[in-house]
Amino acid sequence: MRHLPRNLYWTVRRRTTEQLPDLPWLTFNAVARLEGLIRPDWRMVEFGSGMSTLWFAKRVASLHSIEHDPGWYATVAAQLPVGVRYDLREPSTYAGLSDHPDGSLDLVVVDGIQRAECVQAAIPKLRRGGWLYLDNTDMDTRIPDGDLRRAEAALSAAVQKHGGRLEQRTGLTIGLISCHQWTLAALREATPGGSMG
Numbered sequence: 001m002r003h004l005p006r007n008l009y010w011t012v013r014r015r016t017t018e019q020l021p022d023l024p025w026l027t028f029n030a031v032a033r034l035e036g037l038i039r040p041d042w043r044m045v046e047f048g049s050g051m052s053t054l055w056f057a058k059r060v061a062s063l064h065s066i067e068h069d070p071g072w073y074a075t076v077a078a079q080l081p082v083g084v085r086y087d088l089r090e091p092s093t094y095a096g097l098s099d100h101p102d103g104s105l106d107l108v109v110v111d112g113i114q115r116a117e118c119v120q121a122a123i124p125k126l127r128r129g130g131w132l133y134l135d136n137t138d139m140d141t142r143i144p145d146g147d148l149r150r151a152e153a154a155l156s157a158a159v160q161k162h163g164g165r166l167e168q169r170t171g172l173t174i175g176l177i178s179c180h181q182w183t184l185a186a187l188r189e190a191t192p193g194g195s196m197g
Helices: 004-017 028-037 051-057 070-077 115-125 147-162
Strands: 043-047 062-067 085-088 105-110 126-135 165-172 179-186
Touching: 028 126, 028 165, 028 179, 043 051, 043 115, 051 062, 062 070, 070 085, 105 115, 115 126, 115 147, 126 147, 147 165, 147 179
Parallel strands: 043 062, 043 105, 062 085, 105 126
Antiparallel strands: 126 179, 165 179
């Protein structure tokens, strides 16, 4: 509730001026969790772009952001600093990560289309102790075989197979008067039986 006054201001400003806050369009608690987790030497991939792309670009060594919407791609591309890899992709190639070696990524954020396919593509690309953030995991809950249900199942299976842990929280969404749920997974143990850090 402590974020509600500020969020009311941002929501009204967004709706009247179309100006977004300089924060990822995630929940306050997700932004705080990711900010405490991310290291400046990290390599990351983001499926779905926006204010989060600018925010992550300032915090990691290497960012590859993937977008499917041409109009939104043009809007975000105009704001990105030099050095950020930003791809516009068709749905048929959206989830592909073949140009990233297995075990090479520290963080993957899945917040775009085809989330189940993105999660499945990301799992082998994460280093030991790497993290995967899946946004909006409370959506399509009434569709048993919906995209997010399949994404959650793939993430849970990966944690079971490789060790690790899942965190799931709900929070107030920045710039919206609504709440949503997110899931963060540490997919591979840093050492057998060791801490995720």
